[in-house]
Amino acid sequence: MTATRYxxxxxxxxxxQRADGRVLLVRRAETEYAGGLLSIVGGHLERGExxxxxxxxxxxxxxxxxxxxxxxxxxGAAHYLGPEDERRICFAFTAQRWLGEPYNRxxxxxxxxxxxEPGNPPPDCHAYSTAVLRQFVVGGSLYANIAHPRRxx
Numbered sequence: 204m205t206a207t208r209y210x211x212x213x214x215x216x217x218x219x220q221r222a223d224g225r226v227l228l229v230r231r232a233e234t235e236y237a238g239g240l241l242s243i244v245g246g247h248l249e250r251g252e253x254x255x256x257x258x259x260x261x262x263x264x265x266x267x268x269x270x271x272x273x274x275x276x277x278x279g280a281a282h283y284l285g286p287e288d289e290r291r292i293c294f295a296f297t298a299q300r301w302l303g304e305p306y307n308r309x310x311x312x313x314x315x316x317x318x319x320e321p322g323n324p325p326p327d328c329h330a331y332s333t334a335v336l337r338q339f340v341v342g343g344s345l346y347a348n349i350a351h352p353r354r355x356x
Contacts, residue, residue, distance in 0.1 A: 215257035216245035254294035
């Protein structure tokens with residue numbers, strides 16, 4: 204029997220956390236993945252990137268901040284099963300320091316920036332982001348399998 208090599212989309216997320224504990228979320232435009240829902244700043248890993256580099260790149264692209272590698276901390280990994288049987292691997296990082304004031308640098312992709320309590324995500328937060336936020340609150344470097352609410356695990 205010949206095994207098929209597994210491939211997956213790799214997501215890189217970065218939780219920008221203010222001194223009051225709130226993290227920055229972006230509201231996806233209706234035309235984007237997770238349209239209309241809040242999600243963690245992030246996107247897909249690009250060829251040739253390490254995950255932490257990709258997370259910092261996404262922070263710059265989406266909200267215009269620069270993050271020093273020394274200020275980036277790994278906070279978790281997840282394997283997500285989406286509503287159409289698509290599996291994604293996620294690496295999540297956090298930063299509590301950055302240069303610049305976050306702003307919506309991609310208004311064609313996002314309609315708002317929202318600072319939220321990670322332990323109590325807004326009800327219109329995407330299921331994937333909600334699970335990552337809840338994992339983040341527990342603390343430590345964690346791993347989670349996350350199934351979309353409409354998909355049984």
